[in-house]
Amino acid sequence: MTIRRVAIIGLGLIGGSIGLAVRENLPDLTTTGWDADGDVRAQAAARGLVDTVGQTPADAVRDADLVILCVPVGAMAAAAQAIAAHITPGTIVSDVGSSKRSVCEALGAALPEAIVIPAHPVAGTENSGPDAGFATLFRQRWCIVTPAEDTPQTAVDALADFWVGLGATVEVMDARHHDLVLAVTSHIPHLIAYTIVGTASDLEEVTRGEVIKYSAGGFRDFTRIAASNPTMWRDVFLSNRDAVLEVLGRFTEDLSLLQRAIRNGDGDTLFELFDRTRTIRRSIIDEGQDDARPDFGRKDH
Amino acid sequence: MTIRRVAIIGLGLIGGSIGLAVRENLPDLTTTGWDADGDVRAQAAARGLVDTVGQTPADAVRDADLVILCVPVGAMAAAAQAIAAHITPGTIVSDVGSSKRSVCEALGAALPEAIVIPAHPVAGTENSGPDAGFATLFRQRWCIVTPAEDTPQTAVDALADFWVGLGATVEVMDARHHDLVLAVTSHIPHLIAYTIVGTASDLEEVTRGEVIKYSAGGFRDFTRIAASNPTMWRDVFLSNRDAVLEVLGRFTEDLSLLQRAIRNGDGDTLFELFDRTRTIRRSIIDEGQDDARPDFGRKDH
Numbered sequence: 001m002t003i004r005r006v007a008i009i010g011l012g013l014i015g016g017s018i019g020l021a022v023r024e025n026l027p028d029l030t031t032t033g034w035d036a037d038g039d040v041r042a043q044a045a046a047r048g049l050v051d052t053v054g055q056t057p058a059d060a061v062r063d064a065d066l067v068i069l070c071v072p073v074g075a076m077a078a079a080a081q082a083i084a085a086h087i088t089p090g091t092i093v094s095d096v097g098s099s100k101r102s103v104c105e106a107l108g109a110a111l112p113e114a115i116v117i118p119a120h121p122v123a124g125t126e127n128s129g130p131d132a133g134f135a136t137l138f139r140q141r142w143c144i145v146t147p148a149e150d151t152p153q154t155a156v157d158a159l160a161d162f163w164v165g166l167g168a169t170v171e172v173m174d175a176r177h178h179d180l181v182l183a184v185t186s187h188i189p190h191l192i193a194y195t196i197v198g199t200a201s202d203l204e205e206v207t208r209g210e211v212i213k214y215s216a217g218g219f220r221d222f223t224r225i226a227a228s229n230p231t232m233w234r235d236v237f238l239s240n241r242d243a244v245l246e247v248l249g250r251f252t253e254d255l256s257l258l259q260r261a262i263r264n265g266d267g268d269t270l271f272e273l274f275d276r277t278r279t280i281r282r283s284i285i286d287e288g289q290d291d292a293r294p295d296f297g298r299k300d301h
Numbered sequence: 302m303t304i305r306r307v308a309i310i311g312l313g314l315i316g317g318s319i320g321l322a323v324r325e326n327l328p329d330l331t332t333t334g335w336d337a338d339g340d341v342r343a344q345a346a347a348r349g350l351v352d353t354v355g356q357t358p359a360d361a362v363r364d365a366d367l368v369i370l371c372v373p374v375g376a377m378a379a380a381a382q383a384i385a386a387h388i389t390p391g392t393i394v395s396d397v398g399s400s401k402r403s404v405c406e407a408l409g410a411a412l413p414e415a416i417v418i419p420a421h422p423v424a425g426t427e428n429s430g431p432d433a434g435f436a437t438l439f440r441q442r443w444c445i446v447t448p449a450e451d452t453p454q455t456a457v458d459a460l461a462d463f464w465v466g467l468g469a470t471v472e473v474m475d476a477r478h479h480d481l482v483l484a485v486t487s488h489i490p491h492l493i494a495y496t497i498v499g500t501a502s503d504l505e506e507v508t509r510g511e512v513i514k515y516s517a518g519g520f521r522d523f524t525r526i527a528a529s530n531p532t533m534w535r536d537v538f539l540s541n542r543d544a545v546l547e548v549l550g551r552f553t554e555d556l557s558l559l560q561r562a563i564r565n566g567d568g569d570t571l572f573e574l575f576d577r578t579r580t581i582r583r584s585i586i587d588e589g590q591d592d593a594r595p596d597f598g599r600k601d602h
Contacts, residue, residue, distance in 0.1 A: 074568075098518070122518045125595035126582070132595070142514055171514070181511050184501050186518025192493055193519070195559055197578040199552045200485050210482050212584050213443055213472070214423045217399070217487025218494070218526050220591045223582040225519050230575035237563045237571055248560055251500045252553070258496055259549055262542055267375075267535045274531035277498040281427070281524040283513045290521045294426035294433070296597040 001154040003092070003162055004029060007064035009057060009079050011035040011044040012229075013124060014096045015070030016133030019049040021166040024135040034060035035130070036071075043130040058086040066162065067114075069095040069107075074235035076103050080110035089113040092155050096121055098182060098232070099240035100146045100175035108148070115155045119145045120178065121168055122186070128229040139167035140288050144182075146175040183243035187236055188251060190225050191244065194233070197226040302459040304393070305330060308365035310358060310380050312336040312345040313530075314425060315397045316371030317434030320350040322467040325436040335361035336431070337372075344431040359387040367463065368415075370396040370408075375536035377404050381411035390414040393456050397422055399483060399533070400541035401447045401476035409449070416456045420446045421479065422469055423487070429530040440468035441589050445483075447476040484544035488537055489552060491526050492545065495534070498527040 006022060008015045011033050019031050033050035034057050035041050045053040054060035061067050061083045069079045076095060087093070093114040097103045100118050107116040123141035125132065143163040147156045160170040173181070200211045200219060211219065237244055261269040285292045307323060309316045312334050320332050334351035335358050336342050346354040355361035362368050362384045370380045377396060388394070394415040398404045401419050408417040424442035426433065444464040448457045461471040474482070501512045501520060512520065538545055562570040586593045 122515045124518075127595050141517055144515070181507050181515055182518060184504060184507050185512055185515040185520040188500075189497060189519035189523055191559060192497060192556070193522075194575055194578050195556045196490060196493060196552060197581055198574050199489075199548070199555045201578070201581060202555075203485060203548075203551065206482050206485050208581070208584075211486055212581065212588055212590060214445070214482055214486040215585050215590050216442055217423045217425075217483060218490035219486040220582075220585050221494075221522055221526060222490055223578070223585055223591070224597065225522060226575075226578040227582040228575075230572050230579070233575050234568045234571040238566055238568055241563055241566070244563060245560065247500070247504075248556075248563075250504065251497060252556070254500045254503075255493070255496045255549075255553070258492060259546065262538045262545060262549075265539055265542070267539055270535040270538055271531050273499050274495055274527075274529075274534050277495055277502070277524070277527040278531070280498055280502060280509070280513065281521075281528040283509075284516050284521050284524055287513055289513060289516050290524070291599040293600070294428050296525065296599050298592040298597050299594070 001158040003065045003158050005064045006031050007061045007067045008033040008050055008070055010070035011040050011049055011130050013128045013132040016049040016130050017137040020133055020135035021138055026165045032060045040130050057082040061086050067093045072232045072235040073097040073099055073239045077106040077110055080107050084110055087114055092159055094119045094159055098236045100178045102239040104175050117147045117151055117159050119143055126224045126227040141168050143168040143170050144178050145170055145172050146178050179240050179243045183247040187244050188247045190233055193222040193226040196222050302455040304366045304459050304463055306365045307332050308362040308368045309334040309351055309371055311371035312341050312350055312431050314429045314433040317350040317431050318438040321434055321436035322439055327466045333361045341431050358383040362387050368394045373533045373536040374398040374400055374540045378407040378411055381408050385411055393460055395420045395460055399537045401479045403540040405476050418448045418452055418460050420444055427525050427528040442469050444469040444471050445479050446471055446473050447479050480541050480544045484548040488545050489548045491534055494523040494527040497523050
């Protein structure tokens, strides 16, 4: 099973980066693309995110071997329906959504004749839109692929080879486990970041100007992921409700224990946690998942 | 009131950076230093963090015009007592602690003949120790000074000029307000980061290896500040208990509202918050308090 022609539906940060990464890494492939927003289509054409920007979803997916849906999770069903009548039976249809159980169901229902293989490249920045993408986004990042049990192995291998070609490392996992793992490593961190940025903005006793001025004390770190695409993240929480609520429950339990330790002046409990959390960062750096330079290598002015 | 000789007690990240910044920016000043840890004293001497490393606190503070205590907040009282007999009456004694009410009390009680002016440069990295400091740490950062009402203005001005000389911008504030503002912009962000890193490490259903692998989904951002000095942060929470618990109460209320929105499938509430939190990051970047590059300018490999 050989992929020669890739159609990208949704030309924001991730879709655009896939197009640019294909051109840089897999120049024998041709790319087509489409976006529901006409302005995005125009910007995508101007930046050359794909070889050809279609005027309709049908234009973009015609003769594609691989279609990748790069839209918010809540828009997956509609995107799948828009292409259903225009793809050849046996086309691989994948996606890049941050939750996978709901996407598996939506794509399976809308595309009975396609080979549906949901996937999730764990990569991104806080920016979004067709100007945000870049060709190296997936390099040394993981891409999780969540095929069904009866998905043909040749198709899974072809999709995995595609992602490896873009610089990623592929891991196969079932959708339910994906959703729990990502609730921990991505969804709850975003929810907490959005919450604390909201809390800080709404305090009466501390002005927004003060929050901004003294943000280098730690707060500014949270504002980065709280600047992510709001539609995308709304859909993530709605579609991965069970796993998010489960991990959130654990987090709030743990936070209550620390709250009590602070109230009681129990320094040993605080120290014990603060000491052991250091080691996990070292592992993340050792495995190439973060910048080893202090402060993420931030450039101060 | 002129500062010519600065003594730095505690030669870790902040103390060491002050020494290096003085040499780079205020070369007419002489610096002495001391640290309770003999290994730190040796490393400080090897790196030249100060002109002279003393063998005792008395050595370091003798004839100083300004003494800066750069030790964890919980060690301030002991550090003040160690120098009390060796400073000239009228010497300015300041500090760099992250909470100020408790430090004001501790220094005032231990040093009745000094001019005590607590201060807090809002700057740092996740690293600690005598090898972590660098001369530009305070550049374009704020330094909050919290004098008492009866502190001589000439002394406050001299301390402010010193910090401006190191590249900082100085703001004067009362200690109580400082402690509330920093609870929001620094202490609660650290507490939340420590908590989520602990929660993720302790889950049974998700392995530590998975947490590390997929940390680029957002989690890795939290691991940076959760790698900060555990003694320093234990002391911050114990010494700023009231403000931390107050802001933590607001945060958990806000988090409960989002939890309910997720449970109820209320996408509008989620979107409304996620949309408005974007603007605060833009302001932080516009005011020079964070790197404008995507992903903090991280270097991916």
